[in-house]
Amino acid sequence: MQGLAFDIAHLLAGSLVLVSFLMIYQDRLPSLINVFALHAILLAASVAWQATIQNMPELYVTAMIALLFKAFVIPVSLRRMIVQLGIHREIDTVVGTGLTMLAGMALVALSMVVMLRITAMADPLAREDLAFALSVLLLGLLMMVTRRNAVGQVIGFMSLENGLILAAAGAKGMPLVVEISVAFSVLIAFIVIGIFLFRIRERFDSVDMQALDRFRGEQQP
């Protein structure tokens, strides 16, 4: 049982990293949102599996929240938003995809080295989990850095949060309250950024962050 439990947890967390790579590769927003939904579903599955093997029913709540909000509510509303904004056909990257993929691989290697070195004493299950979680987190950050469009940055931010939740679920004994607050913070961030996007759009006719930067540049003396 122990071996199988470990393997399945490993498989799910590894798939999360893989899907993170998929997200980096997507340069059109609708497909990016689809992949993000897949990311959230995998996260929910991974957290649910952790709930089973750690025998912690409250983790199911976390999994449900992830599934409900991140896999359905947020992707659906994001999709509506980009259709309303009329940016669903735009191509959005700053750095070339190949280069980003290479950087992503280096980051995964880095997080493996870091985690395997500093958690030598820990439970192997949590150890692998943490290494994958750190990879997901770094890939999310990488995506925020390489996207020009605000929507892409929001998705990068939320995949970063997914990495956090994965780490929290893997480490035994994280209280439910913390997880719920993390989940809701993401929700609120989503709402705020959503409203913000419409505001930017109203003023600049674009959600391209570079428009904002250009505007700030004009204000400089």
Place this chain on the structure above:
Amino acid sequence: MGIATTLPCIAGLLALSVAAIALARSRAGTWIVYGVSLILSAALLVQGAQALLSGAETSLVLPLGLPWAGAHFLIDPLAAAFQVIVNLGAAGASLYALGYGRHEKEPWRVLPFFPLFLAGMNLVLVADDAFTFLVSWEFMSLASWALVLAHHRDPENRRAAFIYIVMASAGTLALLLAFSLLAGEQGNYAFNFIRIATPGPVTASAVLLLVLIGAGSKAGLVPLHVWLPLAHPAAPSHVSALMSGVMTKVAVYAFIRIIFDLDGLPEPWWGLVVLTAGAASAVWGVLSALMESDLKRVLAYSTIENIGFIFVGLGLALAFHANGLATAAALALVAALLHAFNHAIMKSLLFFGAGAVLTATGERNMEHMGGLIHRMPVTAAAVLTGCAALSALPPLNGFASEWLTLQAILLSPQLPQWGLKILVPACGAMLALAAALAAACFIRVFGVSFLGRPRTANAEGAREVDAWPQAALAAFAFLCVAFGAFPGFATDALSAVTLEFLDVRLPPQADVPWLALVPISAERSSYDGFLILVFIATSASLAALVVWLLGSRATRRAPAWDCGFPDSNPATQYSASSFAQPLRRVFGTTVFQAHDRVVMPPPGSTAPARITVEIRDPVWDYFYAPLAGGISFVAERLNTLQFLTIRSYLTLVFLTLVILLLVVAL
């Protein structure tokens, strides 16, 4: 008694400072605030004197401040000695301000901060852990900063306050670093833990240098003194008296507390560093004072000189202590402490006098005064006493402590290190030079402002100040004479401090015949201020009697002899800068790059010839100007970081994270 009654008085001062916010705009506010300050600081003075004379230690821990550490308080003889110094000055300033403070145009800018300043200084003295110490230190700095800024409409005062706050912050940072070095790896900031843990020689030396910067910048050691001659005169005069006479002594206290009490056994070279800094400050301070004609600024520069004297005493004490010469160390330490006490009295007295002159004439520039002795006789007599004391004339108190310092210097051949053997007499020569120049400086101060004929209408219309300032002036002038005639009582009281840190004391002076001061042995040297006072008083009375008996009773006023010129103008008198001109020629041309420039009008023009004196401050030019330039250069380069795009900020965060992870991984 002890700490249990001291803290309520300090709390009373804090409460008074809050109440003063409401009281400041009412008419009685000035009376209430300064009256209650006077009562509380007198109470603290009595308690300090009692604690010093009994030599008892009392301590207390209150659950304030950091929750796991609490606030530790302690009164030992050292704290008690400085409690006497601080509260003597505070009581005098409060008494003086009962009259002086009524001339304040905007009392709400002064009244709330005055008791806060007193409370801050008192709290520094009783603090027994680093946290309480630094918080009180900052209270002291910020309250005095607010007082410097009281007359904020003058742009020069704003500049002074800015330089002061920058230097004060840098000084506090140095003290903070010193305490964190002393606290060691356990990070225990209570002083009784730091006392037990002995730091290594490198750590201890680093602490010495940091404390020299931190406490030295507050005390006004060269080259950290630049803020002092700007900030001290900018404040209202009773606050100037406190800052110059008292706050610098709190810095001396901090130095003694950390170096003698907390920092373990000294290394021999420590004395060398402190001595050099002290001697340089003494000469530099008095030379700068001679170049200056703003009365309050002259006094501020003279503070730097006297701080130099005190630090020479402390440096000698360190050098003797490091070599196990405990008696000599005790002599040097007592000399430093006594000079700190005496200087607090003298400098407060002179700032009171300067404030009285400022009230009477509205002038701070000596070139606009003159002849004040006829219009302000009480102030003139008190200021003359103070000037004589600061010029170290016997039988006044300034002589007693400077004499003790020089006695300690004469013990330097006992030191084994050749560097110290050579340097200490050199420092002695510097001190002698400084003392002589100080005499010249104060002759100039008194002569130009109080003697001669009035140079301006303001000086001509001066009126004597009212009763409260006169009372403060008279009391402090009396103290100058009393502690000059009987210095033995002060040195006996201070022996509790040397017993605390050096385990020896000077021979008791109370039973020496004729109340003389015999620091080492009667064969070697002794000084009898009382006999000198009696001799001067007797001979002067006799001379006066003879003149009275033989001379004419009629008082005649005749025009001054003017070398045959009719209608002599008061501007033809010796002025402050012409009096200092020979010294400016001798020292100023090299030290300050002073240039006298005479601009003659072209032939036929009726314009007057003009003489201008250019003086540059090399410390400012070669130390602070490049430093400030470097800082603004770096700040300008870093300014671009304020205007990056959101994505660049994210990238910066991301790269930092990756680099930190790489550090962990490799």
